[in-house]
Amino acid sequence: MNILSSGWCVLIMNKVFFTKYTEQNLKLPFVLYSLGLNHRQEYINRPSGLPFFQWIQAVKGSGVLEIDTKQYVVEEGSGMLFFPNVGHKYYGVSKEWIVHFMCFTGYGTKDLFENIGIKQSGIYKLTDIEKVEQYMEELFFIYSLDSRMEMYDFSRVLYEILLEIVKSTSLLNEKSLLNQNKKVHLVMDYINEHFKEPIMLAELAKMTGLSKEYLCQLFKKMNGFSIFDYITDVRLAHAKILLINDRTEKIKNISRWCGYEDVSYFGMVFKKKEGMTPAxxxxLH
Structure with missing residues (x-):
């Protein structure tokens, strides 16, 4: 989504429009500034953000959001919510990234978000995408009528959309954390059972139904360390047990039994983690 006008003149182009800006609008609790459907998202970098709230919903493909020096993967069905004047950058990572977007404000908007616990910009997953899209189509229909009272109808429908975002977030606060925990623990259990074998990130992602990028992000967020760090820790923990319990076994065999076909690489990883060679x-033990 890119702002195409310095003022708030009306503009219709490829299902994108900007509303008329008047002082009267600001008296409404929810004020729509712009809306776009099926927009081919370009690279966006806004160090200071925009002076209003933004909702950008991923419809097709995926992208990356950079905010507060962190990166997040934005998948289909997820949306980016930006608070006013918060710097951000986002861009597609798939061949084509299609989004819906809204810009909005109003004295009721911040209160609505804060009352439900949404206090900062971030990524949110919708539970009823079709309903939100229907509301967005309704906004376009209202715009096409060109009524003098359209801002009141815009405000009403915008409120319904924001309620859907809030409802989704409330459900995710209760259910999503549990589901995310289950998926992360599934990966950890798999690593503990298959540490002797090659472990591919693509295989772990397929097992959980997540993209590779999002799985890595989620795993590190919940554990404080990466998937690859965990694989290394599990393998080295077993290697240390074998080194101590079977002192006559060759190190190259222990290396292979712990998932390292290359004994030189095993020695390098071991020394980096433990500060000494396996031998x-x-x-010492």
Whole structure:
């Protein structure tokens, strides 16, 4: 979504419009500034954000959001909510990234979000995408009527859309965390059972039904360390047990039994983590 006008003149182009800006609008609790459907999203970098709220909903493809020095993957069915004047950058990572977008404000907007616990910009997953899209289509229909009272109808429908976002977030606060925990624990259990074998990120992602990028992000967010760090820790923990319990076994065999076909690479990883070679570790223990 890119702002195409310095004022709030009306503009219709590829299902994108900007509303008329008047002082009267600001007296409404929910004020729509602009709306776009099926927009081919371009690269956006706004160090200072925009002076109003934004909702950008991923319809097709995926993208990346950079905010507060962190990166997040935005998948289909998810939306980016931006508070006013918050710097952000986002761009597509798939061949085509199609989004719906809205810009809005009003004295009731911030209160609505804060009362439900939404206090900052971020990514939110919708539970009823079709209903939100129907409301957005209704906004276009209202615009096509060109009524003098359209801002009141815009405000009413915008409120319904925001309620859907709020409802989705409320449900996710209760259910999503549990589902995310289950998926992360599923990955951890798999690693513990298959540490002797090659473990591919694509395989883990397929198992959880998540993209590789989002799985990595979620795993680190919930554990504080990456999937690859965990694989290494599990393998080295077993290696240390074997080094101590079977002192006559060759290190290259222990390396292979713990998922490292290359004994030199095993030695390098071991030394980096433990501060000594496998042979030295065995000698000291």
């Amino acid at each position: 030295k570790f065995r000698e």
